[in-house]
Amino acid sequence: MPSLNLTAVRAEFPALASDCVYLDNAGGSQVLRRVADRIHEYLLTSSVQLGASYAQSQFATERVLSARRTIAELINAPHDDEVVMGPATTALMFVLTQALLPGIHPGDEIIVTNTDHEANIGGWIRLRQAGAVIKIWEVNHDSLMLELDDLDRLLTGRTKWVAMTHASNVLGSVNPVAEVARRVHAVGGRLCVDGVAYAPHRLVDVQASGADIYVFSFYKVFGPHYAVLWGNRELLLSLPSLNHHFIDPGELPYKLQPGNVNFELSWGCAGIADYLNDIGTSLGASGTRRQRMQSAFDAFTLHEDALAERLLSYLHAKSNVRIIGHHKVHNGNRMPTISFVVAGRHSEIIVRHGDKFNIGIRFGDFYARRLIEALGLQAQGGVVRVSMAHYNTAEEIDRLIGCLDEVIGK
Numbered sequence: 001m002p003s004l005n006l007t008a009v010r011a012e013f014p015a016l017a018s019d020c021v022y023l024d025n026a027g028g029s030q031v032l033r034r035v036a037d038r039i040h041e042y043l044l045t046s047s048v049q050l051g052a053s054y055a056q057s058q059f060a061t062e063r064v065l066s067a068r069r070t071i072a073e074l075i076n077a078p079h080d081d082e083v084v085m086g087p088a089t090t091a092l093m094f095v096l097t098q099a100l101l102p103g104i105h106p107g108d109e110i111i112v113t114n115t116d117h118e119a120n121i122g123g124w125i126r127l128r129q130a131g132a133v134i135k136i137w138e139v140n141h142d143s144l145m146l147e148l149d150d151l152d153r154l155l156t157g158r159t160k161w162v163a164m165t166h167a168s169n170v171l172g173s174v175n176p177v178a179e180v181a182r183r184v185h186a187v188g189g190r191l192c193v194d195g196v197a198y199a200p201h202r203l204v205d206v207q208a209s210g211a212d213i214y215v216f217s218f219y220k221v222f223g224p225h226y227a228v229l230w231g232n233r234e235l236l237l238s239l240p241s242l243n244h245h246f247i248d249p250g251e252l253p254y255k256l257q258p259g260n261v262n263f264e265l266s267w268g269c270a271g272i273a274d275y276l277n278d279i280g281t282s283l284g285a286s287g288t289r290r291q292r293m294q295s296a297f298d299a300f301t302l303h304e305d306a307l308a309e310r311l312l313s314y315l316h317a318k319s320n321v322r323i324i325g326h327h328k329v330h331n332g333n334r335m336p337t338i339s340f341v342v343a344g345r346h347s348e349i350i351v352r353h354g355d356k357f358n359i360g361i362r363f364g365d366f367y368a369r370r371l372i373e374a375l376g377l378q379a380q381g382g383v384v385r386v387s388m389a390h391y392n393t394a395e396e397i398d399r400l401i402g403c404l405d406e407v408i409g410k
């Protein structure tokens with residue numbers, strides 16, 4: 001497989017010209033120049049209200065609708081009116097759980113994990129007010145995985161929803177969501193997947209995921225602070241409207257977008273798909289746009305795996321370091337999001353040392369607070385997290401390793 005031309009890739013991200021080593025990408029990735037250009041251009045040429053009969057309004061309406069079609073293509077949604085957009089994953093999850101509230105009956109069971117970001121936990125737990133019984137699918141302390149056997153013990157004929165993450169933003173592990181979907185559907189339940197930590201590293205395919213709801217944020221995928229929630233049409237149609245009383249409840253996705261979408265950010269985000277398509281084409285891929293995007297992600301994975309392996313093998317060799325997650329990259333088992341703790345050291349000390357080298361890493365619970373508590377890591381300040389993107393280089397990882405050598409010890 002041809003490898004990524006990192007010089008060309010990095011030229012797409014103006015911020016990478018600075019001396020900062022960006023290794024907090026799971027917090028937020030750098031933004032593509034073409035995405036920023038599209039937002040800028042939209043604001044200066046197309047800022048009118050949509051849906052009127054005059055030409056500028058028609059033009060802007062078509063732009064926003066075409067952006068939605070492009071996002072649908074990016075995630076492989078069968079219908080573009082299944083694509084709900086909003087400011088953040090957290091906000092979209094509150095929209096979703098609010099819309100589900102009237103359909104929850106006492107005794108309905110909802111399973112959440114203790115490894116997820118709180119965005120995919122808190123809204124579900126609030127459904128207790130309608131009588132929902134919340135069950136927790138807990139991380140296995142030996143494997144640091146969510147084990148399917150444990151899920152099987154929680155599933156019953158009353159399971160209404162299971163909410164889980166596709167990839168953990170702390171452990172880096174990838175969960176077998178399609179297999180989970182099969183088991184959840186077998187008992188008549190539905191599956192909601194948080195794809196925030198997955199989408200920057202693999203091509204999202206909502207259909208292959210088996211999920212009923214799939215959600216992620218574009219600011220982790222080279223775009224602005226904006227997010228998408230996909231749900232299958234039959235499910236979305238069954239929900240009540242959260243929009244004005246005169247908006248037809250059959251009007252997808254508008255009924256779940258009170259206040260409407262952000263026009264310029266929608267238009268900007270379509271540039272992410274164009275970038276992926278162009279990278280795939282530059283690698284010699286042919287076929288459909290999604291096939292080209294897949295080639296781009298294949299090349300990202302190859303490169304990211306090598307970067308992750310470089311840091312993991314360094315950390316694994318240190319007797320005072322505990323990697324919180326898989327310590328090897330194997331068969332797509334993990335993302336290049338690597339968390340660790342150093343014996344006897346508060347995690348903040350490690351990160352502050354990185355500041356001196358202009359290396360952007362961070363420590364904490366990353367809003368996966370239940371996981372950090374379950375692992376007993378709060379007193380240490382949570383984990384140190386190094387999260388890579390496809391535009392990082394081996395030289396940057398070596399610069400980080402040089403910095404860590406000083407603070408962890410050789």
Ligand SMILES: Cc1ncc(COP(=O)(O)O)c(C=O)c1O
Nearest residue numbers: 088089090117119169196197217
């Ligand atoms: C795995 C995961 N899910 C959800 C979120 C929340 O996303 P947002 O900030 O768009 O609400 C984050 C943010 O860090 C995350 O890492």
